[in-house]
Amino acid sequence: MSTPKLIKGFKTFITKFPKAELPITLNQVTLSKFSLKNKPLSNELYVEFCSRDVEQMPDEYTEYVALFRLPEYEKGYAVVVWQGGLLEYYYQLLIFDKTGKLLTKNTIGGTKVVDETFEVVVARIMDTWTIEVKETVTNVEPSKLNDDAFKKTKSISLSADGNLSIPDSFLTSWQ
Numbered sequence: 001m002s003t004p005k006l007i008k009g010f011k012t013f014i015t016k017f018p019k020a021e022l023p024i025t026l027n028q029v030t031l032s033k034f035s036l037k038n039k040p041l042s043n044e045l046y047v048e049f050c051s052r053d054v055e056q057m058p059d060e061y062t063e064y065v066a067l068f069r070l071p072e073y074e075k076g077y078a079v080v081v082w083q084g085g086l087l088e089y090y091y092q093l094l095i096f097d098k099t100g101k102l103l104t105k106n107t108i109g110g111t112k113v114v115d116e117t118f119e120v121v122v123a124r125i126m127d128t129w130t131i132e133v134k135e136t137v138t139n140v141e142p143s144k145l146n147d148d149a150f151k152k153t154k155s156i157s158l159s160a161d162g163n164l165s166i167p168d169s170f171l172t173s174w175q
Helices: 010-014 028-035 043-050
Strands: 024-026 063-069 076-085 088-097 102-114 117-127 130-138 152-158
Touching: 010 043, 024 028, 024 102, 028 063, 028 076, 043 063, 043 088, 043 102, 076 102, 102 130
Parallel strands: none
Antiparallel strands: 024 117, 063 076, 076 088, 088 102, 102 117, 117 130, 130 152
8 A cells, every 4th residue: 555645835834743741731831932942833724724704814913833742543633723812712622634635724722812811721631532621701810710610621632534523613713
């Protein structure tokens, strides 16, 4: 059986994502930790591999950082990207097949400022297949929140074929 041919430039792109040691929590501290080692992705590179609309270039206030790759996803690549913009940032889980074709892209965490409140979603990737998600809406600075501040907990699962099982009503206002 022959090895699938990679999309041009994908090998360089995927090397920007080091394999993670799990479990890992995606919160405000996560970006600081990974951005020390990982350089931001250019908007062009992000659009080329991570966007379904290659004609839609992000605005000048949006930036992306390659965080990590899930270690045991054998059917392709599962990576997490941080997307930051004005008054909001998101953690995106992207699933690629072995050639580099984007199969799935979902927001799994982040913070969004709405009026004078923060909508905060913290994701904890337990293993390659399971993500626990906690949500809250608060007027407290997100970096000062403790576990008691989160009232809703949900679970997301990744199947071997790259599909995500996401609960109904999860981040519907963020899509």
